[in-house]
Structure formats: C-alpha cells, structure tokens
Amino acid sequence: MANSSKISIVVVSGTLERLQMAAMMASVGAVSGNEVTVFLSMNALGHFRRGASAPAAEGAFGKLLVEKKAPGFKQLFQSAAELGDAKIHPCSMAVDVLGVQAADLEPWLGGPMGLTKFLSDAHGGQVWSF
Amino acid sequence: MAERTIIDARGSFCPGPLMELIARLKFGAVGDEFEVLSTDKGSASDIPEWIHKVGHELLDSREEAGVWHIALRKTK
Secondary structure (H helix, E strand, O other), rough: OOOEEEEEEEOOOOOHHHHHHHHHHHHHHHHHOOOOEHHHHHHHHHHHHHOOOOOOOOOOOHHHHOOOOOHHHHHHHHHHHHHOEEEEEHHHHHHHHHHHHHEEEOOOOOEOOOHHHHHHHOOOEEEEEE | OOEEEEEEEEOOOOHHHHHHHHHHOOOOOOOOEEEEEEOHHHHHHHHHHHHHHHEEEEEEEEEOOOOOOOOOOOOO
C-alpha cells in the first residue's frame, strides 16, 4: 500500500490517558496500512490481564474520557490486532517479573517478546513511546 | 443504485467511528456503499483522510444539524 510504514509503539505507563493514546495510534496506524508492533511493559502490562480493573486517570482529561465514554483502550488495541493485523506483545521481562501466564492475558496478545527482537523489528521505522 | 449501509456512530469519539466503519467494510463487497453518521468533529475530517489514504471512493461528506454524514464506496 502507498505511504505505508512501520510503526513500533512501546507502552510502559499504566495511566488511562497514555494507554488510550497508545491504543488510538496503534488502531488508526494499523487500519491505515502500516505494520504496527506494540510492546507492553512495566506498569502497562498488568492492565492487559483478563478482567483487570480500569486504569487510573493521570489528570482531568482521563476523567473526561470515562465520563464521555470514549472507546475503551482495550477495545482499540483489539481492533488494531483484528482489523489492522497489529502485533501486540507483552515484554518477556515484564511477564516474568509480574509472574503471569499467557492464559492470564487478553487472548488477542501475541506471545512474550524480548527487547532484542523488538528493537530489531523496529529498525528503520517510527518508534513511539507512552 | 447500490444499497447503502448506514453506520450510526453518533455519540462515539475518535477513533470509534472510524473503527466501526472499518469493521463493517471488512465484510462488505467491492462496490458496496457505506455512510457513517458521526457527531465527532475530529472523525468528520479524519475519516475522509483515511478513505483517501487507503484508496476507497469518498462519495459525500456533509453536516446536517450537528451530525456529519460521510459516504463512501468500497473499491477493494
């Protein structure tokens, strides 16, 4: 597809606003013909457990997102994967530290990915971090 | 004239209307027409931009009483 590129997104924050913005970029990027890879680590990963509680807002805008019923960040990430073929991977280090199994995580996530592989995939493309 | 599928995304914020459109487009056939209804101003400019980038045919984009109507034909 014309104008397509590679977009790599690192998500480490567990706040609602950052998860939301990362999900928006992943979903719109993926459905616009870009090859999107998302790497979930640190405080972000726990929010991708099945049945995890909603993340806390960082500021006033996060509260507005909830009030105005903006599309949920998980729903957007799932759309990125299902409609745009985005690859969404938990960081293998974060999986180990958190002590989670694949079955504990959302089913639309890929398997744990190491940083070496992520960095090598990200080479030459856009990299965004949240 | 081709039958037009209406996607009522009123009340949803960006990128909700775009995602709803794409989810429906996926199951449509080439030549099918779709019309998104959105109250989100950002989506009103972003959806035509997406249609242009991906290469579908934008048929109409207009506002009526605070609701944007964006119509397109699936081309691939």
